[in-house]
Amino acid sequence: xxxxxxxxxxxxxxxxxxxxxxxxxxxxxxxxxxxxxxxxxxxxxxxxxxxxxxxxxxxxxxxxxxxxxxxxxxxxxxxxxxxxxxxxxxxxxxxxxxxxxxxxxxxxxxxxxxxxxxxxxxxxxxxxxxxxxxxxxxxxxxxxxxxxxxxxxxxxxxxxxxxxxxxxxxxxxxxxxxxxxxxxxxxxxxxxxxxxxxxxxxxxxxxxxxxxxxxxxxxxxxxxxxxxxxxxxxxxxxxxxxxxxxxxxxxxxxxxxxxxxxxxxxxxxxxxxxxxxxxxxxxxxxxxxxxxxxxxxxxxxxxxxxxxxxxxxxxxxxxxxxxxxxxxx
Amino acid sequence: xxxxxxxxxxxxxxxxxxxxxxxxxxxxxxxxxxxxxxxxxxxxxxxxxxxxxxxxxxxxxxxxxxxxxxxxxxxxxxxxxxxxxxxxxxxxxxxxxxxxxxxxxxxxxxxxxxxxxxxxxxxxxxxxxxxxxxxxxxxxxxxxxxxxxxxxxxxxxxxxxxxxxxxxxxxxxxxxxxxxxxxxxxxxxxxxxxxxxxxxxxxxxxxxxxxxxxxxxxxxxxxxxxxxxxxxxxxxxxxxxxxxxxxxxxxxxxxxxxxxxxxxxxxxxxxxxxxxxxxxxxxxxxxxxxxxxxxxxxxxxxxxxxxxxxxxxxxxxxxxxxxxxxxxxxxxxxxxxxxxxxxxxxxxxxxxxxxxxxxxxxxxxxxxxxxxxxxxxxxxxxxxxxxxxxxxx
Amino acid sequence: xxxxxxxxxxxxxxxxxxxxxxxxxxxxxxxxxxxxxxxxxxxxxxxxxxxxxxxxxxxxxxxxxxxxxxxxxxxxxxxxxxxxxxxxxxxxxxxxxxxxxxxxxxxxxxxxxxxxx
Numbered sequence: 001x002x003x004x005x006x007x008x009x010x011x012x013x014x015x016x017x018x019x020x021x022x023x024x025x026x027x028x029x030x031x032x033x034x035x036x037x038x039x040x041x042x043x044x045x046x047x048x049x050x051x052x053x054x055x056x057x058x059x060x061x062x063x064x065x066x067x068x069x070x071x072x073x074x075x076x077x078x079x080x081x082x083x084x085x086x087x088x089x090x091x092x093x094x095x096x097x098x099x100x101x102x103x104x105x106x107x108x109x110x111x112x113x114x115x116x117x118x119x120x121x122x123x124x125x126x127x128x129x130x131x132x133x134x135x136x137x138x139x140x141x142x143x144x145x146x147x148x149x150x151x152x153x154x155x156x157x158x159x160x161x162x163x164x165x166x167x168x169x170x171x172x173x174x175x176x177x178x179x180x181x182x183x184x185x186x187x188x189x190x191x192x193x194x195x196x197x198x199x200x201x202x203x204x205x206x207x208x209x210x211x212x213x214x215x216x217x218x219x220x221x222x223x224x225x226x227x228x229x230x231x232x233x234x235x236x237x238x239x240x241x242x243x244x245x246x247x248x249x250x251x252x253x254x255x256x257x258x259x260x261x262x263x264x265x266x267x268x269x270x271x272x273x274x275x276x277x278x279x280x281x282x283x284x285x286x287x288x289x290x291x292x293x294x295x296x297x298x299x300x301x302x303x304x305x306x307x308x309x310x311x312x313x314x315x316x317x318x319x320x321x322x323x324x325x326x327x328x329x
Numbered sequence: 330x331x332x333x334x335x336x337x338x339x340x341x342x343x344x345x346x347x348x349x350x351x352x353x354x355x356x357x358x359x360x361x362x363x364x365x366x367x368x369x370x371x372x373x374x375x376x377x378x379x380x381x382x383x384x385x386x387x388x389x390x391x392x393x394x395x396x397x398x399x400x401x402x403x404x405x406x407x408x409x410x411x412x413x414x415x416x417x418x419x420x421x422x423x424x425x426x427x428x429x430x431x432x433x434x435x436x437x438x439x440x441x442x443x444x445x446x447x448x449x450x451x452x453x454x455x456x457x458x459x460x461x462x463x464x465x466x467x468x469x470x471x472x473x474x475x476x477x478x479x480x481x482x483x484x485x486x487x488x489x490x491x492x493x494x495x496x497x498x499x500x501x502x503x504x505x506x507x508x509x510x511x512x513x514x515x516x517x518x519x520x521x522x523x524x525x526x527x528x529x530x531x532x533x534x535x536x537x538x539x540x541x542x543x544x545x546x547x548x549x550x551x552x553x554x555x556x557x558x559x560x561x562x563x564x565x566x567x568x569x570x571x572x573x574x575x576x577x578x579x580x581x582x583x584x585x586x587x588x589x590x591x592x593x594x595x596x597x598x599x600x601x602x603x604x605x606x607x608x609x610x611x612x613x614x615x616x617x618x619x620x621x622x623x624x625x626x627x628x629x630x631x632x633x634x635x636x637x638x639x640x641x642x643x644x645x646x647x648x649x650x651x652x653x654x655x656x657x658x659x660x661x662x663x664x665x666x667x668x669x670x671x672x673x674x675x676x677x678x679x680x681x682x683x684x685x686x687x688x689x690x691x692x693x694x695x696x697x698x699x700x701x702x703x704x705x706x707x708x709x710x711x712x713x714x715x716x717x718x719x720x721x722x
Numbered sequence: 723x724x725x726x727x728x729x730x731x732x733x734x735x736x737x738x739x740x741x742x743x744x745x746x747x748x749x750x751x752x753x754x755x756x757x758x759x760x761x762x763x764x765x766x767x768x769x770x771x772x773x774x775x776x777x778x779x780x781x782x783x784x785x786x787x788x789x790x791x792x793x794x795x796x797x798x799x800x801x802x803x804x805x806x807x808x809x810x811x812x813x814x815x816x817x818x819x820x821x822x823x824x825x826x827x828x829x830x831x832x833x834x835x836x837x838x839x
Contacts, residue, residue: 035808084824092397
């Protein structure tokens with residue numbers, strides 16, 4: 001295809017809360033639970049992306065609880081996709097806007113095309129469509145807002161549900177005391193590992209809103225596919241009081257259950273790395289989904305997290321500028 | 330200038346899509362429809378067609394891609410065969426319910442097991458109740474023509490529905506025949522540009538497909554059903570325009586061959602009509618008053634048109650090329666709907682069915698002779714003895 | 723045709739139950755007024771303007787966008803219509819400027835309303 005200069009958007013980073021765009025693109029008036037993490041996540045993403053945006057919403061909480069009774073909270077264009085096909089629907093939309101631009105039907109800026117998929121809609125049943133979109137180099141931001149379960153259907157386990165979590169499909173019992181026995185998938189690594197067209201991947205939490213919004217803006221300023229893995233804490237599914245929604249996200253980072261990083265063109269950059277990690281139980285003890293665990297299960301989780309954060313420590317050690325002997329002198 | 334060429338049904342479909350200036354194409358390989366996408370890929374590569382050619386990761390993705398494209402205002406095109414058609418099953422209803430008028434080309438193939446390349450209508454027939462327009466061509470020429478007619482009907486604002494343009498695998502898709510390609514000025518006169526209703530846009534933000542209220546479930550179904558009350562009128566208009574502009578002579582719904590004075594009739598769909606016409610001629614020479622009705626649209630089903638065309642016939646043999654295991658007649662699907670269409674006539678024809686052309690088998694002239702014999706006996710005895718006959722078995 | 727065949731009749735969906743074309747609706751502007759959620763809450767955040775530093779953390783913490791910064795007046799404004807009473811803002815406020823007060827303590831408290839929204 002001959003080179004065509006699409007008017008892709010370049011979104012400048014936001015320096016402070018005061019610089020955050022005022023208009024709400026995910027407006028109040030929706031049926032999400034009080035203290036919903038994914039809803040806050042959606043609001044921050046939409047705010048960061050701005051008016052020239054189209055959302056694709058595969059089935060999940062952010063479809064079912066948001067778009068009830070023919071009224072939706074999306075102030076920008078939004079389309080429902082099946083839980084299976086967010087990436088593919090986005091591909092078609094992006095292709096249509098490309099043709100429209102080439103044929104002169106659409107002369108404005110190229111819209112931000114964002115898939116807002118849950119963990120199931122991205123790395124379980126939606127994995128194939130997501131991977132296909134990324135492989136084909138569509139200019140689409142694929143977001144996995146991760147509430148670590150199929151929450152909308154009543155909290156069933158998903159591939160990102162942590163080890164030891166109680167869900168309605170992994171109830172703890174005499175034979176299976178931990179509840180969930182498997183360890184979760186690592187969505188950003190799935191993307192980074194096998195999609196050469198993707199040049200930018202990052203992780204975020206709702207407890208780090210400016211970091212989150214800037215990662216969204218950076219992802220949207222890339223010419224190709226990008227991926228964000230966003231921790232969206234869920235009071236209903238994880239069984240913690242709803243005022244702790246952000247607290248849980250913060251503790252996830254402080255205990256190493258979640259690591260914040262950017263991956264750009266092969267280079268990792270870790271942010272908000274704690275000087276000293278708190279024990280995982282500091283995070284788990286607040287959540288009813290882990291209440292049934294015995295010390296040996298928590299130890300198993302700690303070992304899993306220790307292994308994970310080893311990479312972070314190594315990466316930081318390599319990335320940090322090490323003064324040479326001559327410089328010292 | 331219109332030009333006459335020899336080409337396969339696959340090539341004809343691709344030429345139809347090119348004439349319609351499709352903008353987003355989504356492919357996935359499965360025989361036999363693949364050749365359509367091979368042709369289109371070359372057209373895009375050669376710069377003959379300004380379209381996005383997307384390699385879908387499966388048929389489910391193919392449908393999803395064209396759904397997104399149609400929702401964003403692009404004329405979109407995809408296709409499949411056999412198990413590919415059924416793999417995409419989830420997306421048919423959302424596409425029709427969302428009123429996204431993309432087109433899907435089908436070159437029929439038997440469903441698995443155990444893996445049979447042969448043609449059979451069962452694949453596309455599985456989707457017949459999902460709210461799409463659905464019909465079969467009998468030749469590469471009609472494939473080209475139907476591609477244009479379907480876009481015109483599907484994109485009409487009274488309709489706005491996706492369309493499935495079917496041709497038999499191999500019999501049509503891979504056997505070259507004479508095709509007259511229209512001049513682009515004729516195409517432009519016949520097919521206006523796609524005008525989406527409330528497409529995704531940043532200037533007029535919309536929400537596509539939010540959940541409805543519980544009391545709107547039945548109304549939503551009723552409104553989808555109501556669209557089909559208008560479709561026949563639109564098909565008649567479009568066919569008349571097409572005949573006028575391109576100099577063709579299609580009956581909008583039922584292709585009738587020597588039916589006027591027929592006593593027995595074959596009810597067929599697709600390319601087996603070509604053999605059937607010859608068989609009718611031969612039977613006529615032997616003094617058997619045979620005729621043929623070929624169905625051009627399965628959805629919308631032309632109930633009244635069939636009653637009018639076939640009401641006077643004494644016995645009808647439905648040539649089924651799809652299966653309906655355990656169905657009312659224990660054979661195929663068409664007989665159910667044909668019988669229902671004739672039920673309210675004062676003088677109902679006798680109707681039986683013949684399972685033929687399954688798994689890619691040819692229906693031979695001798696098979697039609699056999700069917701004629703069965704039908705003649707039915708007329709003589711004034712009785713339907715069996716609902717279904719499996720040819721050769 | 724000797725006899726007139728039955729037709730399909732017409733389908734008349736009552737206007738109030740009709741679904742818009744393709745279930746496509748206009749996007750909301752600023753707020754979704756069709757979905758007021760204030761009657762969900764049992765407590766509401768009450769702000770002490772002396773303690774409030776306008777750090778905007780509450781604004782960045784609310785899933786329902788219920789804190790607005792009024793720049794000219796230099797004050798944070800709470801949006802009653804949509805606050806579900808989750809108390810994230812109260813938990814996050816770094817200067818203890820917010821307190822959870824039961825709805826029953828207010829004459830206009832939503833739990834008192836005869837008719838929920």
